[in-house]
Amino acid sequence: MQRKLYASILLLFSTLQVPLLSKAQSQYELNSDWKCAKADGLNQSGAQISKPDFNTNAWLPATVPGTVLTTLLNDHKIPDPFYGMNNKHIADIYDKGNAYYTYWFVKDFTEKKPAADKKIFLNLRGVNYTCEIYLNGQPVTAKPHEGMFLRQSYNITNLLSATGKNRLAILVHPAPVPGNPNGGQGGDGTIARNVALQYTAGWDWIQPIRDRNTGIWDKVTIQQTGLVRIQNSHVITLVPGIRMPEGPQKPATIKAAAELENASNKPVKGVLKYMIDGRIVTKAVTLAPSTTTEIALPDLTLNNPKLWWPNGYGTPNLYASQFQFLVNGQVVSDQNNVEVGVRQIETTWNATTQSRQIAVNGQKIFIKGGNWIVSDAMLRLSDARYDAEVHYHKDMNLNLIRVWGGALIERPEFYAACDKYGMLVFQDFWMSGDCNGRWVDPMKKEDQWTRRQYPDNHSLYLASAADQIKLVRNHPSLAIWCAGNEIPPTDDILIPLRDSIMAKLDGTRWFIEYSNSSEMSYNTIGGNGDGPYGIQPIESFWKDRTFPFNSEVGSVGVGDYESLTRFIPSKNLTTPKYSAKVDDVDSVWDYHKYKGVSYRDYLKPYGEPESVRDFAMKAQLANYDQYRALMEGFSSHMWEWYTGTIIWKTQNPWTAMRGQMYDYYLDPNACLYGLRTGSAPLQMAYNPVDGMVTGINNTFKTHRNMMLVVKTYDMTGKDSVLTQVFTSIGPSSVQKIQSFKKEIDELREKQGVFLSLQLLDLNKKVLSNNFYWLPDAKGEYSGLQKIKKSELKVSAKQVTKGKVEVTLSNPSNAPVAFFNRLALISGQTKQRILPAFADDNYLSVMPGETRKVIITYPLEQQTDMQLNIKGWNVAEQTVAITN
Known part of the structure; x- marks a missing residue:
């Protein structure tokens, strides 16, 4: 299978x-x-x-x-x-x-x-x-x-x-030094003597690639050209001033250049031409025999440009553009197509947070990011897989992906997907504190002084860096260059990379010497600037201040039962057992990097798992709650404590059991949807520490005349309206509305309670919908363990090819239909159709409520599809999809 x-x-x-x-x-x-x-x-x-x-x-x-x-x-x-x-x-x-x-x-x-x-x-x-x-x-x-x-x-x-x-x-x-995969981060570390991938000798989230x-x-x-070939074209866009996504725009400036290789043994006269949005700029040149010459074209002014914006802030508009070289100004020798996103990225120091903040087109962007390793650990890369994975990051309401330094400079196809979906990219070069000597490490073969000089060939490192900069520098999504993960290179690499190579070949992005450096985030509270890792108490994300621009935080992500069956043999699908001192975990789970301590204390309040299927379901509750709280906690303190955070990590390049919002087979777990909710551009969030309902506006405009409805439901479905009030929230800001701690604590004391926070516009359209399940006074979900079944009515219809609309209706006299997982499946195999992108999932339906969910899927998927749904108190059912 x-x-x-x-x-x-x-x-x-x-x-x-x-x-x-x-x-x-x-x-x-x-x-x-x-x-x-x-x-x-x-x-x-x-x-x-x-x-x-x-x-x-x-x-x-x-x-x-x-x-x-x-x-x-x-x-x-x-x-x-x-x-x-x-x-x-x-x-x-x-x-x-x-x-x-x-x-x-x-x-x-x-x-x-x-x-x-x-x-x-x-x-x-x-x-x-x-x-x-x-x-x-x-x-x-x-x-x-x-x-x-x-x-x-x-x-x-x-x-x-x-x-x-x-x-x-x-x-x-x-590679000449394969390294000993002894279980350390990068094995014995010697893999870093090469200018190559470091994770292949193993890490705490992957086994060695043999x-x-x-x-x-x-x-x-195979490339066919005339006498002159265009190489390494370069497009820079300048967007001065503070812009808004809507309305007319002042002009932008386009700077275009390219390397021209005269592959003949005679001089060649011709014209380099660049075209964008109907505008043309040219330059006549004479190229010496057997030479490569960089030619800069005159600046081009683009009037009323359609700008490129990060996800959640505006449309990531793209322009088709083209370079041509015409021999004698007439015959096309070569041409090169480049998609251009017109935008300008700048950074400034935020004195309040003591960290760097990023602005796009003059507007500050609160960074909500995810760490990325590589699409596939065996480098089975494809355009469509890149597109699907970046699509998932867009669906999480993130706006940045950091490409970690133990892997590679990502491929142009990855960047094309990030351009398309509005994802900024934080790109590391090939360096890691684990392999390159930042810490004393008994698993490493050589001492810190020796490891500090890795790789063996510094000239190759610099040549490779220069080449890869040229490969991806035209992509508007590329926002940050980073010289190393948790450690900078030695000075004979860092200084020429920073001061010569980067200045000459790019010079338009923020360059960071290493991923958790003080120039990114001044860590006054101490530590390395990373973590914590693993599940944290929900309250900690709201009350405990951490690094003001955290490059790595959080790490759970066990998939549901269907996900586990894809890589764990049936005989090994045993429920993890926990005691005070020991985690009894199957050997396959352990090999695939399951960390029992992460879930040990967070599943018990739901009741001891009765089976693997039950364990996986309860893990999703922890997953959802964890990542919603993480991003709500950071966002609620934006510009006060934080300028951004980057989750460690959002995807896995193999079948591991931690740090992923979707599994290797592109099947989302509840992490993705919890994060989607917690990262929403406009939302109301509940602070579990003081009971404050807080509005978070991660857009550039003021949202006015919104109705806030705060409502609770008990385990029978009875509701209590705590408030219903009009409110407004200013641009890129946080607003505390009202504390309901006393009322909610009373309501949840015995069995726990459901909490609904909704924002509606004047037409009663739901702008934000945030739904919490809160434990009883003992911290247990005693009510959830006894809640009655709900007879949820489900239907699904094909809206267009590639899109299904699901309608969920809960009877008015029923309890909340809690935590329902929707999946498109093949009618023949009953396997899930992947990838599939739902605008909500692991969702709950209130008594008397009807919810609609749109699920999109690849157009080439077979038409023989069904919808599968199962929830906490909703019996599993499979329904036909009507036309």
Whole structure:
């Protein structure tokens, strides 16, 4: 079932289309029909293997882009490492030696040698770690290429076969130091001697990736151009003043430049042209033979621009734009498309909070972020998976994703999704305090002084950084560069990166020396500026002041029962048992990083879990409550205590059991919806410490003439209106309305109580709906344990292709229909359709209330669908979806 599920997700992703940015005029991917063989045991040279007549019939089909491990998995040579304990049974490179995962990759393709005024290039966007390249019996590289993050581009015009039948052969070696996966953060730390991924040797949220992601892991393309090629185009937008998302805009300035490579042995005259929104700017140039020259175009003024805004503040508008080089001003030699978001990002120091704050288009943005590792730990990357994951972050009402430093500079397709959904990006370079020596660590092989100098090749690090800056710098979502996770690089890396490379190649973003530095957040209360991790008491988020711009806080996220069954064998689906001193947890749970201490004290108030299914349900209650409280607590103190916070973490690149709002298979858990509620741009929140109902407005406009309705429900469904009053909330501000602590404490004393906070406009449309379940005076949910069943009526209809409307109606004489989980499922397999995006979930329906929920899903999904629903006191049911 596991393999079939992942295969179906891959098939779905392969059919979805997401626009690619910066695509050359004539370029295609070499992404199928590769073959591979282990190099150990092959006696032939690269020159021999790359000849079209060399027999590769016995070789394995290879996955490119992909890693060796991905190929072996797809060829059924290894079990799924993300399922059960399978990963323990796959050979690790540290034990076997690098030769075990050193492979030849071969691809036959058709490309005729072009006319004299045309050129053909081979581009590799990522190979891990070193490689030798041959084409038609000839070496393409004079020496082996080194560097996982350093792009490669080769003029192969003269190496192409006259017949048009070509063979490309690439020998890929793993990183020279694979590291010992001894259970430490990054194993024994030596993985950081390479300029590569650090998490692959294991971390506290992942087991080791056995081949350390060796392979041709990113795209391979063939590019056809004229004599001059456009490379590394660069677009900067200047938006002076303080702007609003609506209404006419004052002009913006566009600065455009590009590198022009004259691939011929003679001077070339021509014109570099840039076009955006019907405006054109040009520059005539003469390019010397065999040179690459950066050309800056005259500034362009964009009148009344449609600006790009972060999620929750406005529309992330994008413009199509294009560079062209015309030989002699007439013949297009190459062109390059770039989507542009017109925006300007600035930062200032907030003296009140003692932290940095971010402004977009002159407006300060309260940062609600999530930490991101990588989309897939085995680098099975796809445009559609990126789109789905970033879509989920948008649905959480977040506005920033931080890409953590133990992974990679994320791919342009990730940034394209962030551009589309209005997600700012905080991008780390490849450095981590765990591996790079910030702390004494007995798990590490070498001392702090030695680790402080990692990686071994500083020049490669700087060259890779410069290259990756060029790769993603045009994306409007990119907001922050960070030199390292919890530690800066050594000065001979940091200073040139900060003062030379960044200043020359970008210079428009905030650059932070490390993720929890005092220039980001002045941590007067002490500590490293990270955490706390794990479940916290709900009250702590409201009353305990922490770091004013916290780069990492919080870490739970066990999925529901359906999620657990995807990677835990049935025999291991046993309920965790807790005692005062010991957590009795199954070995598979432990291997997948379940931390029992996180849930131990937070599920007991709901009653001891009776089964795994019951445990998973109660875990969702804790998940929802935790992340709603986290973001409400931070937002309620914005500009007073905080300028932002970033959750550790919002997604998992493998089947772990912590720090995720949705699982590896893109199935949301209650964390996502609790966070969605707690992060709403406009909301009313309940402070559990003093009973204060607080309005939070995370928009740029004043919300006036809103009716606030504060109401409680007991376990029978009887309601009590505590207040019904008109209110207004100013822009980007917090307003305390009234404390109801005395009244609510009395109502909840015996069995607990439900609390509803609603904001309605003058047309009685619900603007904000926040619903709490509060424990009794002993801190237990005694009423929930005895609440009667509710006969919730459910219907679903297809609104349009890709969209289902669900209607939920609770009878007026019934108790609250509490905590209902909606899911679209296949009518045949009964498996959930993933990804699916609901505008609310894990929701409750009041007596006499009707709620509507919209669920969207990929357009290519089969039409044979049903709706499944189950709740705390609502029997599970499956209903047909009508047209």
